[in-house]
Amino acid sequence: MSFTLHGLGVSGGIAIGVAHLISHATLEVAHLTISPRMVEKELARFDAALDQVRLELAAMKEGTEHAPAEFGAFLDLHRMILDDPELCEVPQQLIRERRCNAEWALVQQMEHLVRQFDDFDDPYLRERSHDVRQVVERVIKELAGHPGRTSMRSAKSVKEENLIVVAHDLSPADVIAFKEHRFASFITDVGGATSHTAIIARSMAVPAVLGLHNARELIRDKETLIVDGTRGVVIVNPDPRVLEEYQLRKSGLELERSKLKRIKTAKTTSLDGVDVNLLANIELPSDVPASLEGGAEGVGLFRSEFLFLDRGSLPSEDEQFEAYRKVVKGMDGRPVTIRTFDLGADKDLNPEGTLGDRVKTNPALGMRAIRVSLAEPQMFQTQLRAILRASKYGKVKLLIPMLAHAYEIDATLAAVEQAKSSLRGDKIGFDAAIEVGGMIEIPAAALAIGMFVRRLNFLSIGTNDLIQYTLAIDRGDEQVSHLYDPLHPAVLMLIAHTLHSGEKAGVPVSVCGELAGDANLTRLLLGMGLRNFSMHPAQILEVKSRVLKANIAELAPQVRKLLRLEEPAKIREALEKLNA
Ligand code: PEP
Ligand code: MG
Numbered sequence: 001m002s003f004t005l006h007g008l009g010v011s012g013g014i015a016i017g018v019a020h021l022i023s024h025a026t027l028e029v030a031h032l033t034i035s036p037r038m039v040e041k042e043l044a045r046f047d048a049a050l051d052q053v054r055l056e057l058a059a060m061k062e063g064t065e066h067a068p069a070e071f072g073a074f075l076d077l078h079r080m081i082l083d084d085p086e087l088c089e090v091p092q093q094l095i096r097e098r099r100c101n102a103e104w105a106l107v108q109q110m111e112h113l114v115r116q117f118d119d120f121d122d123p124y125l126r127e128r129s130h131d132v133r134q135v136v137e138r139v140i141k142e143l144a145g146h147p148g149r150t151s152m153r154s155a156k157s158v159k160e161e162n163l164i165v166v167a168h169d170l171s172p173a174d175v176i177a178f179k180e181h182r183f184a185s186f187i188t189d190v191g192g193a194t195s196h197t198a199i200i201a202r203s204m205a206v207p208a209v210l211g212l213h214n215a216r217e218l219i220r221d222k223e224t225l226i227v228d229g230t231r232g233v234v235i236v237n238p239d240p241r242v243l244e245e246y247q248l249r250k251s252g253l254e255l256e257r258s259k260l261k262r263i264k265t266a267k268t269t270s271l272d273g274v275d276v277n278l279l280a281n282i283e284l285p286s287d288v289p290a291s292l293e294g295g296a297e298g299v300g301l302f303r304s305e306f307l308f309l310d311r312g313s314l315p316s317e318d319e320q321f322e323a324y325r326k327v328v329k330g331m332d333g334r335p336v337t338i339r340t341f342d343l344g345a346d347k348d349l350n351p352e353g354t355l356g357d358r359v360k361t362n363p364a365l366g367m368r369a370i371r372v373s374l375a376e377p378q379m380f381q382t383q384l385r386a387i388l389r390a391s392k393y394g395k396v397k398l399l400i401p402m403l404a405h406a407y408e409i410d411a412t413l414a415a416v417e418q419a420k421s422s423l424r425g426d427k428i429g430f431d432a433a434i435e436v437g438g439m440i441e442i443p444a445a446a447l448a449i450g451m452f453v454r455r456l457n458f459l460s461i462g463t464n465d466l467i468q469y470t471l472a473i474d475r476g477d478e479q480v481s482h483l484y485d486p487l488h489p490a491v492l493m494l495i496a497h498t499l500h501s502g503e504k505a506g507v508p509v510s511v512c513g514e515l516a517g518d519a520n521l522t523r524l525l526l527g528m529g530l531r532n533f534s535m536h537p538a539q540i541l542e543v544k545s546r547v548l549k550a551n552i553a554e555l556a557p558q559v560r561k562l563l564r565l566e567e568p569a570k571i572r573e574a575l576e577k578l579n580a
Contacts, residue, residue, distance in 0.1 A: 002237045007187070007212035009232030014250040015164055015185030015207045016243070019223045019236075021216065022167040032101040042095050046102035049142040050088055054079070056138065074131075081135045086113060103143050110136040130169055130190060164225045168216040185209075185227040187234055189216050205290070205538055209234055260541035264295040268544050270526065271551040278544055279337075279534040281512060283307075285323055288330035290537040295544065298335035300534025301399065301460065301512040302327060304383070305341040314379055320386035328394035335395040337460070337534075338387050339439070340380070342401040344368030364474065369402035369439075374411055384419035391431035399460055403438045406451045412436070413455065441465035441513075446494040453505035460534070461498055463513025467491050486515050487575065489566050492528075496563055499529045510534055522546035523578050527559025 034042055061075045081087060087109065094105035110132060117129035165186040185207045207229030219225070219236055226235040226246045235242060268276045279300030280291035284307060291299065307315070307323050315323075328336050344367050373380040390396055400412050416436060423430055440446050441462030452459060463486065468475040470491055473484045485491070495511070502509035510532030515521055517535025519542045525533070526547065533543060555578065562574040 002235065002239050002242070003218070005209075005212045005215055005218070005234040005236065007209040007215075007232050007234065009208075009229050010210050011206060011208040012230040013205070013207040014229070014246060014253060015225075015227040016246060016250060017162040017164040017184040017225060017227075019166050019219050019221055019225050020163040020183070021219065021221045022165055022170070030101070031104045034095075034099050034101060036099065039096060039099060042102050043092055045143065046091065046095065046106070049102070049139050050082065052142045053082060053135075053138045056142075057082070077131060078135050078138075081132055082139075087132070087135070103140055106136055106139060106143075134169065164227060166215055166219050166225075185229065187212055187215055187225075187227060189213055260545060263541060263544055263548065266544070266548065268297070268547050270547055271549065272553045274526075274531070274552045276526070276547045277510075277532045278540050278547075279335075279510070279512075279532065280537045280540065281517075281534050282327070282537075285326040285330065287537065288327055291331070294537035294540040296334070296537055296540055298337070298395075299327065299331060300337050300510055300532065302336060302338045303342065304338055305343050314382070317382045317386045317389075320383060321389045324387055324390035324396070325393050328390050328396055331394065333394055335397060337397040337399050337437070338390070339399040339401055340370070340373055340383055340387070342369040343372050364468065370400050370408055370412060371402065374408065374415075377415070380415055381419055381422070384416055385423060388416075388419055388423055388430035388434065389428060391434050392429045396431060397435045397437060397458065399437050399439060401439045401462070402441060402465070403452070404442045404444045406455070409438065409452070409455045439465075439512075440498050440509075441469070443470045443494055446498045449498055449501040453501055453507045456507065458508045458510070459498065459502055461495060461509065461511045461513065463491070463495070463511060463515040466494060466513065470494060485568070486518075486521070487568065487571050489568075489571065492563055492571075495525075496528050503529060508532060517543060519543050519546050520575070520579060523550055523555055524559060524562070524575060526550050526552050527555035527578070528563070529556075 057075050057079050061072060087106075090109045091102065091105035094100060094108060095102060098105070113132055114129045117126055117132070120126050161182045161184055163183050165183050166188075167186065168189045170186065170188055183206065187209045189212055190210070207227050209227055209229060209232050212234060215234065223237055224243070226233075226238050226243070228234075228246075235246075238246070268278050270276065277297050277300075278295070279298045280287070280294065280296035281301040281303070282288065282291060282299055283303050288299075302324075304320075304324075307320075324336075324338055327338075344363055367375065373383070384398075387396065387398055398416065400409075403409055403412070413436060416434075420430065420432065435457035437458035437460055438445070438452055438456045439462045440449070440452065440459050441464070443466065445452060446461075446466065449459075464475055467473065467484060467486055467488070471483060471485065471488060473480050475484060499509050509530070510516075511525065511530055512534035514535075515525070516530075516533040517539035519539070522533075522543050523546060535543065558574075558578055562571060562578065565571050565574060
């Protein structure tokens with residue numbers, strides 16, 4: 001029987017293949033009462049299982065030297081969870097006091113911990129309960145005498161590239177195994193857009209749908225699946241017509257993608273000879289190869305906070321320096337714009353982290369980004385020194401998130417000077433002429449743009465937040481997502497005003513929000529005067545193809561007319577005409 005499941009499309013594209021169910025140790029364990037003389041033996045069995053899992057994690061860590069840095073961090077996180085007394089000591093007390101089997105004691109304690117995670121407001125922290133479950137699953141497997149990672153080796157009769165992994169949940173360690181395999185796609189019951197699995201799916205560019213709730217239960221091994229990672233749809237046992245339709249769409253997409261590769265080395269110049277810069281947005285040093293593969297002319301936005309979100313503690317200057325230098329060297333002379341931590345809102349460290357007590361009831365309007373950096377001068381100095389040290393190895397630019405007030409800009413520039421003079425005192429080299437720029441992502445900044453262009457070397461419009469703050473729409477709340485409108489006249493006015501003011505003052509302006517990577521908006525943005533676009537590496541070639549076909553001199557007057565419109569339907573109609 002054919003049926004369709006809807007979830008969260010976290011990595012685009014279409015995959016057609018055969019379901020490959022990944023079996024996990026079940027957490028529904030038996031509750032057994034043991035005799036008093038068996039208690040010590042049960043404790044020893046529990047300890048031996050913990051030791052075995054420690055060895056397993058260590059062995060996996062050794063095998064990750066060529067894997068992206070985040071995999072090592074995931075393994076460290078799992079090791080920390082395993083060593084936490086809440087998980088390795090409390091079950092021992094339960095075994096002693098209640099004379100129960102180790103499996104039951106461990107699962108009881110896990111459920112207690114997971115309930116605490118569920119109470120967190122922050123979705124990122126809530127998702128960490130999956131990490132606790134994954135660690136416990138590993139120990140349970142060990143206790144059951146079936147150690148090791150999730151098996152990827154069944155379904156021998158089917159080629160790997162035709163397999164679609166179906167799992168209740170995938171641990172980062174399981175996903176490491178994907179690097180050695182060539183699965184067509186993966187789908188899971190749980191996991192949000194900020195889960196590790198989602199982050200890795202995007203970095204691997206395979207279609208993926210998460211949050212399907214009960215796919216693992218409903219889908220049977222070897223059933224035919226279609227995964228539409230763009231729409232978040234999974235079709236199980238499609239009928240022949242649907243299958244044919246998706247096969248056509250898939251080949252169409254592949255053909256388009258391979259054609260696009262031909263323009264990778266072409267200069268990004270419009271038909272009327274205007275040069276345009278296409279840059280990459282990255283979260284981790286391991287995103288550098290994909291940026292170069294996509295033809296990026298530099299990094300327009302390095303969201304530095306993603307490097308360390310997992311750790312719950314702030315990184316040292318040396319650790320940061322190494323990460324920044326890796327990106328700078330990897331980009332081989334191309335400019336790299338490093339944004340200082342945009343912590344807060346949905347990107348908080350864990351409660352033990354420095355920000356634990358700073359994020360309050362309305363986090364997007366509270367302590368976030370530069371506000372946090374200025375309130376934590378030591379953290380800010382550490383980061384500024386690390387970025388400045390990396391500037392010796394290539395062209396580094398410094399980008400400051402969420403500025404709104406003149407004194408914030410002045411305090412930031414003073415902090416940069418302080419970091420420079422402390423490095424001079426330590427006789428450590430850096431680029432003394434490093435450019436400092438500001439994100440324009442608060443409407444007040446776009447409106448009072450004069451104080452920005454007078455103080456900063458460049459500006460970068462963060463449309464994701466600019467839209468959120470202009471329209472009072474929480475960008476993470478799906479209940480109001482239909483109101484999140486990039487074409488709202490107020491949003492267009494703010495972007496146009498920023499671009500125009502930057503041009504008049506001779507201060508370069510880029511867009512690094514999601515708008516820059518939307519090929520349907522390329523002609524509009526070009527006509528508005530945008531020349532610097534920064535986006536996910538996978539979007540670069542499509543945007544480039546639009547630039548190559550654009551005659552900006554012809555577009556500009558049409559766009560000026562569009563910007564005078566106020567009715568949403570008229571704006572959409574004018575955009576369609578512009579793209580025709
Ligand atoms: C933005 O707000 O548009 C932006 C690029 O920054 P982030 O998405 O990291 O908030
Ligand atoms: Mg932002």
